[in-house]
Amino acid sequence: MVRRMALPQATASLLGVILGATVALAQGAPTVVSPPNPPAGPQGTEMPDPSLSPECRVPGSKLYTLNKLKAVKTALKEKRPVRVLAIGPTSAGTGASATYPVKLETALERSLPEVDIEVDSRGLQGEIASGAAERLRGMVAEIEPDLVVWQVGTHDALARVEVEAFGSALDDAVKWIKSHDIDVVLVNPVYTASMADDAYYTSIVQKVQEVAGREGVPLVQRYEAMRYLSGSSDKGEGHMFGRQFRLNDLGLRCMAEHVTRAITLSLLQPDTAVTGTPQPVLKTLPGSPPAAQAGSAAQ
């Protein structure tokens, strides 16, 4: 497990760099450093989100759909560390500094500078439709996180599992996690040009989206984001060791940022279920557009 306390100076420097807003959650609750909606481009086209690194910039609508994260919000209010369990095929690799779980923790601590984030990561072997969902339950019971960030669908797609069986198993698993008051963020599988016309693969990607919508959990549209990035980084390289592989590398590097963006914006979703709690106050920096509908572009 990787643990690192965020440094206040990192926050200060980040604030100086990004066009963003500082959001105080409520009554001395930790700060969420997260810019609101990016400015609209010419003719009303949506511009890539400027809070992301240049090579990872994707418009919000292609990147996420947002939803409430009640358990994380509760942890923030109680000022206790937020435990995140990152699950997925690329979740392994704490030996190196540049891997997804480490990047995720770093990015989350930048966005939530006064909060201690503890990211545990696990690779999940097997298909959700057969066995992996059961192992997931064991992992969640072991870690007891506040939030599960789940890259899902790759193994089932590789095994060509029947789409409906995959969808219902995923639905059950998400329901189960939520039933224990643990938040879930789903991340759908990678985009690759060689699979762009594969109807089966696209239906797996859509199924993840459908389940996220049905269960009301945030979704990081890794597929859409990578497709967008593939269009903007076309260097015309051919087959074998070509740009698909570079894109995959980029997809991995950007994923932590994309996931963090979806989480921080989801935390800004108004919590209507809880009465008497002050709503987040958005302090808009000069030059930023009104932030009241943070994340709504992605809905």
Next chain:
Amino acid sequence: MREPNAIDFWRGLALVTIFVNHIPGNTFERYTYSQYGISDAAELFVFLAGWSIGIATRERDGRPEPRLRSVLRLLSRTVEVYRAQITIMALALAMIAGTALVLDNPLILEWHNAGGFFADPIQTTVGFVLLTHQLGFFNILPLYVVLLGMAPFFVLLARFNRLLALALSFGLYGLSLVMEWNFPSWPGEGDWFFDPLCWQLLLVLGFLAEDVSREAPRLRLWARRLMPLGIAIVVLGAILSVLELRPDPLRVPEPRLIFTFDKTYLSPARLVHFLGVLLAFQTVYGFVAGRIPALADYLAGLGRNSLAVFSMGSVLSLAAQLVRFWTGGGTLVDVLVVGFGLVGLSFTAWFVEWRSRRPRLPSSA
């Protein structure tokens, strides 16, 4: 070459089951017994490995062989299994990378735990050799390496006092369950897919069962008498499995692994179910050998050469997965890949025996 026997037959069945189950999503998966019980072929494989150690560390007349010879024999087997694991992992990684290149599809690089190797090759190469980085479906042999490494201790202890060996093995199992002790994965977080500290109990049980059954015919008599109990456990396991009824790991009391159906830690429910399977199916070999000798010969042939067949099965099942992905799958593809695999396993067994039979060529040739 030894004659077909029950141990080789069951080991052959475990090998075929593991091969089919390691091609997830295929049509035949639903016809394997693993789908209808709490335990699966992995338990059978490890238990029979223990049973085989019992046979291998005795002379033909049943007396224990000299201690040093047993230790060296087990050490030699450990090296063989380690070598097999390194070889099949290297082949698997090359097959995954090669397919990703040929199909120009980086999605394949995310195949069960392979992503770490390609994203982080420096650390993962070390983990690969230390067995702490395991690809999905390639985690049985690392378990086997550790179990064989532990085996000399239990084998020699059992010669001194069987009950003490059993008590120590059970104690280690119980403690590991309660304390959640396991070997760590590295690089990456998490633990081994099969916890050697828990699974050693099955190896020791297999070894001791062989030992006791040799000297105590009453054990066999009792095993027959308990057959109805075994059948009841198997039926209950099938019902729970089909209806997907299992304890919720976040609702069971602590220590939770005692109550859940956890494969990694060989939770008690899996162990009891497996013992039920042993009791329920103890007479099946005699029946099959009498009625369908060709099937008994086929499976026993695989079981006699289990390491080579298992290794080839691992590589063939990965190849089958890649073919299914590439072609889009379907019943016809499943028939072809599974059929080809079963023939391939049989050829492997035959080839190993042919190599051991043929006269050695001069090394200068």
